[in-house]
Amino acid sequence: MAKLYFRYAAMNAGKSTSLLQAAFNYEERGMRIVLLTAELDNRDGHGKIASRLGLSRDAITFNASQSMAERIAAAQQESWISKLACVLIDEAQFLTMPQVEELHRWAHENRTPVMCYGLRSDFQGKAFEGSAALLVLADDVEEMKTICDCGKKASMNARFDDEGNRIFEGSQVLIGGNMRYRALCPDCFYGVN
Template sequence: MAQLYFYYSAMNAGKSTTLLQSAFNYQERGMQPLLYTAAIDDRYGQGKISSRIGLETEAHLYHNETNLFEHVSAIQEHEKVDCLLLDESQFLTKQQVLELTDVVDKLRIPVLCYGLRTDFRGELFEGSQYLLAWADKLVELKTVCHCGRKANRVIRQDANGNAIADGDQVVIGGNERYVSVCRLHYKEALGLL
């Protein structure tokens, strides 16, 4: 039975690596995964899912206007689709998460979404909010703070490495801009203790 999965974490927990491993597992068994990533995240080039350990593959792009149910349905008419794997799922809209539930329920295709749970202010992304609410299975991927505790927050840094408390929710960046920390070190960095 197909289900909607949400694999979430702070940054640098291996979400993209896990997604790429899942795609490989499907392919190794002669199955066809369909991969998507957010067009807004162009750190490694358009239409690529890349991990920090050097793995990468091509993927379809989705924008805020992309109807994922229609897109997957059209592809399924011409080729077999055994699973949908979606990276950077925090950037989904509420409507797109609803469309993914239709991919599961109407097309009977398992959907595995990978993304951040919260932004640098500790607030939910829209896509993450509705995946947390509507997914059949929730899986937390863990990473660690520099102190060894579980990192569940992300700090956005300026060019000098100082924590930033305000700004746009979405600013694309990697290790040069963001660092995953535990709640204690998040509060310390922002002067909240």
Template sequence: MAKLYFRYGTMNSGKSIEVLRTAHNYEEQGKKVLLLTPSIDDRSGVGIIASRIGMQKNAVIVEEEADLFAIAHEERPNCMIIDEAQFLKKHHIWQLVAIVDELNIPVIAYGLRGDFRGELFEGSYHLFALADKIEEIKTICWYCDHKATMNMRLQDGKPVFEGQQIYIAGNESYLPVCRRCYSTKKKETAN
């Protein structure tokens, strides 16, 4: 029986390399994998899933109006894998549920749990509510040795805690941090 998986982590936790590794494992066995990525993620180019260590693959671009169920029904992959799933909309998550339940195709969604303000993204919120299995991909805090659970946004090298939720950037603008270091930096910024 197929399942909907949500594998989440902070920035720099290795989510994209896990996407590429998982796809490789399926393909090495001669199985068809359908890779997807939201159009909003253009760090490495639209429709490209890229790891910070240099590996990359092309993916189906998910626009807001995309019908993921129709794509899966037509393509009939052995597995669907989504990178940056936090950017999906509620209707996309319900389409993933239908793919699993009606087409019996496993779906593995990778994404961030929360934004730089400590709030859930729309896609993450609905994945937490609907996924059959939820798994954390771990990394350590930028400032200490605790597990990172939050994303800290930087502007000109300084932490910021307000602003629009979505700002596509990489290491120059985000750090993985533990809640304690996040709170400490937030208090320092307020003073």
């Protein structure tokens, strides 16, 4: 049965690695996939899904104003994909509510799984729009685990400046990866130790 999936975690849990492994598994069996990632995430280059383990793949980008069904259709035309086996989306927190609604409907109407990977919350502990929508609409939701520096399960993200000082205010989106963000357990996030 085709579903909309959401795999979420704090920073450094291996979301992109897991997505790239799923892509490999489909393609190894001769199945066609579409890879999408957020246009604004260009840490590893425009239109790249990259893992800290060194794996990397080209992907089609999306932004908040685009139709996801149109992006998927364009990908099918560009690569002559006749029957898709799966759509894989990295940085899914940057989707909008209408895009998630569209993906949910698309997965069911086209009987093709859509697997979304992303953060649940930002550095202030607030939900991203795409993540909140996925938590509501995804047919299958799974938390991927990672650990805090203290050894407990990390479920929060914290932002730091260039000198290593924690930042509590600012724009929700600031691309920076491992240099700017760290996954923390709730105790460390709130300074309860």
